[in-house]
Amino acid sequence: MLVLEPMNITILGSGNVATHLAKAFLSVGHHIGQVYSRDLGHAQTLASLIGAQATASVTKLHADADLYLLAVTDDAIAHLVDELPHTLRGMVVHCSGATDLDYLARFPRRGVIYPPQSLQKDIYSELADIPFAVEGHPKSAEDELLAMARKFAPTSFRCNSRQRLALHIAAVFANNFTNSLFQISYELLQAEGLPFDLLHPIMQETVQKALQHEPRTIQTGPALRGDKLTIEKHLQFISKKSNWVKIYQQLTEEIRSKKLN
Template sequence: MKITILGSGNVATHLGKAFLKAGHRIQQVYSRNLANAQALALLLDATAVNSLEMIQTDADLYLLAVSDQAIGSIAAALPQSLRGIVVHCSGATSIESLAHFQQYGVIYPPQSLRKENDSAVSAIPFGVEGYPLATGNILLQLMQKIAPKSFSCNSQQRLALHVAAVFANNFTNSLFQISFELLQAQGLPFDLIHPIMLETVQKALQQEPRSVQTGPAQRGDKLTIEKHLQFISEMPNWVKIYQQLTEEISSKKDK
């Protein structure tokens, strides 16, 4: 399969390398920044371009591995007559943003990818959606060869997966940062809570998270909760987060 990659960032790099390893030909790499396009094209034995007018029209797959904000403008600038499949990689952007093409779809990785890290694409469960149905099947087969856990999903399911990933990854990491700053302010090392962080994730992977919930909110320990709130009272954002999560935990404990 001949593939054109639009984008030169994290997702573009990982998918480009995976497709090349699987025997596909990466035809072109596009980026507005020619140096970025050239850097990735060199890795993928492809041609670098920095103008959408230079995109060849004979590729089998056009991969829009760009920011959510850029998908619409790039898609609009591509010829509607493209016969190849046009896909984006966004969790939150509707598949309908590509509906003016003959074949289109989405391959969404619920994973934080960094191009400088050697992440295993093969372990990621890509959510795959395509139109028409035959195109969806082609995309699923394509992805399952490089990422066997890839699965078919609709736009609503993909959005749910994206929101769930934000809660599990982005928000959790923000809570880790709060913990880091709390300990740092008292001259304590962050690694003191590494064991409980690891245990929390391991339990959540083995059981429904609610069933292994612990802590003052789960116990209804109002005295401890008030002590905690008083301790962080000079950080109003932290107070709001603590109160909101305490309420969420409390609302689940009797269900």
């Protein structure tokens, strides 16, 4: 087993993932020296929580940190990497599910630690339940990063860039798109004076079954049964919402294409 010494970490970013990971690293004995954000106020907010120094300038980053964690939006990673001083000596790591490790190619020791979870900085999440996807170069850097992650998230695992992209897309379907469908359901009921909690039991049942079975084996509903009259009635009811009609039709076709023989 790889034994790690406490590290001095710089956090670049101040949002949801940055906040959760900063607290996680701190909780297992690492030190957060600096927090960087383009917005100094945002950097100061996170820095004050973890006893770190805030900065809004990459030129003021300390060159001697052991690890630089880029917890910023996917679109900001490449630009931030270009801005980082060449004098940085520690491992440089990003947290993106959709960004290749190669984006950090100019750093000799580099890595990725990606949580397939919807994190919000003001809402507690049990990181120990999250399987963080870890990749690194060289292998010694990956070993080190995986050992770090497993200190607060024991189910963390090795995952290459292609696998991580697939995991990210799958997470978008399972979480982001599903939550958007929940919102459509909410608006449908609200428009008819019905409370959203009427759907809580079926939502809970759906998730529970999906956790225990391959999802297509528990599929039900008019699309699976081929109830054309019901489908047409649904489409007519939502006809004024063209986006909803497209979603309904596309998901109906997807369900029918996965029908078990």
